[in-house]
Amino acid sequence: FKINMDEIEVQGELGKGNYGSVQKVYHRPTGVMMAMKEIRLELDESRLTSIIMELDILHRAVAPEIVEFYGAFTIESCVYYCMEFMDAGSLDTLTAVRVPEAVLRRITAAIVKGLRFLKDELQIMHRDVKPTNVLMNRKGEIKLCDFGVSGQLEKSLAKTNIGCQSYMAPERIKGESQNQLSTYTVSSDVWSVGLSIIELAKGCYPYPPETFANVFAQLQAIVYGPAPTLPHGYSADAHDFVAKCLLKDPNARPTYAQLLQHPFLLADQNADIDMASWVAEALSRRAAKGVISPVVPLAA
Ligand code: ATP
Ligand code: MG
Numbered sequence: 001f002k003i004n005m006d007e008i009e010v011q012g013e014l015g016k017g018n019y020g021s022v023q024k025v026y027h028r029p030t031g032v033m034m035a036m037k038e039i040r041l042e043l044d045e046s047r048l049t050s051i052i053m054e055l056d057i058l059h060r061a062v063a064p065e066i067v068e069f070y071g072a073f074t075i076e077s078c079v080y081y082c083m084e085f086m087d088a089g090s091l092d093t094l095t096a097v098r099v100p101e102a103v104l105r106r107i108t109a110a111i112v113k114g115l116r117f118l119k120d121e122l123q124i125m126h127r128d129v130k131p132t133n134v135l136m137n138r139k140g141e142i143k144l145c146d147f148g149v150s151g152q153l154e155k156s157l158a159k160t161n162i163g164c165q166s167y168m169a170p171e172r173i174k175g176e177s178q179n180q181l182s183t184y185t186v187s188s189d190v191w192s193v194g195l196s197i198i199e200l201a202k203g204c205y206p207y208p209p210e211t212f213a214n215v216f217a218q219l220q221a222i223v224y225g226p227a228p229t230l231p232h233g234y235s236a237d238a239h240d241f242v243a244k245c246l247l248k249d250p251n252a253r254p255t256y257a258q259l260l261q262h263p264f265l266l267a268d269q270n271a272d273i274d275m276a277s278w279v280a281e282a283l284s285r286r287a288a289k290g291v292i293s294p295v296v297p298l299a300a
Helices: 046-059 101-122 151-157 170-178 187-202 214-223 236-245 256-260 275-288
Strands: 008-016 020-027 030-041 069-075 079-086 134-136 143-144
Touching: 008 030, 008 069, 008 170, 020 079, 046 069, 046 079, 046 101, 046 151, 101 134, 101 143, 101 187, 101 236, 101 256, 101 275, 170 187, 170 214, 187 256
Parallel strands: none
Antiparallel strands: 008 020, 020 030, 030 079, 069 079, 134 143
16 A cells, blocks of 8 residues: 555654654555654655655565565655554664573574574665664564665765764775775674663773764774673673674674574574563663653654
8 A cells, every 4th residue: 555644643743863753654545554754855755756666566565573664755855654653663762771691692683683683684784773773662672664665765874974873894984984885794684783781781882982982983993992892790602702703804703694693693593582572671771861752752
């Protein structure tokens, strides 16, 4: 089916990113609650149309670890992108308290499976793995969103966006600074997985901006400094897994198949983990801190 704006009721804002905002919306014809991302682009009609056509591959991106795509349309110079609403929000807001290893493992396994699916089934790499792009719901499901399906869209967004929280692999930062666009491969996503896991475990971005004089110094640290490590209290397997993801040499990093065979993730296979309860606890901790719900109500 095709979605258009007339059939949509905006419920409130779920969050803002570098390129636009994400709204919680109700789609009247289907009765489905969705998340709608608005991306402002200064592009002509024909380019917008080709982005919409490219986004169509997303209809094939159906897997338990991938946020479902419902459809996209354009209005003026904006692309609107409708996807599954994930009612627990993104990983970055779920980490108030120490994450138990079994939970960390389950989340990591989902991320790696999702990335393997994208690579094996759709021949795409994610290009933007980070905690805000890993979403959860109250059922305890863990899914990836915002992967690079549309070359046109990527190009239009690829500005000087190396912000103060970069999850880019060292080789990608180096390439970018030398204006080479294709110096990175699927193993660059593996680096971002490692960094995201540490952030989840520590509750903060592993290269804290306040410890660097400026963004340049921070990027230098990512490229040339020692890789960050998991905090104490996690198993040797967990430490080893993360260390391998964060190897400076991209060719030395494990493939997804190898990561799934790593003892850290093998231990997840038959584990009985109540993710729904963990999510419920994380949400109530977040509520206790004053954030009532992931939805910011619209002003009346
Ligand atoms: P960037 O712009 O660099 O990609 P970002 O991922 O934080 O950063 P958005 O993708 O615009 O920016 O998302 C903004 C926020 O909206 C996210 O942090 C996330 O918490 C929330 N969000 C995005 N998609 C959904 C969804 N499908 N369900 C629920 N919340 C979502
Ligand atoms: Mg995002």
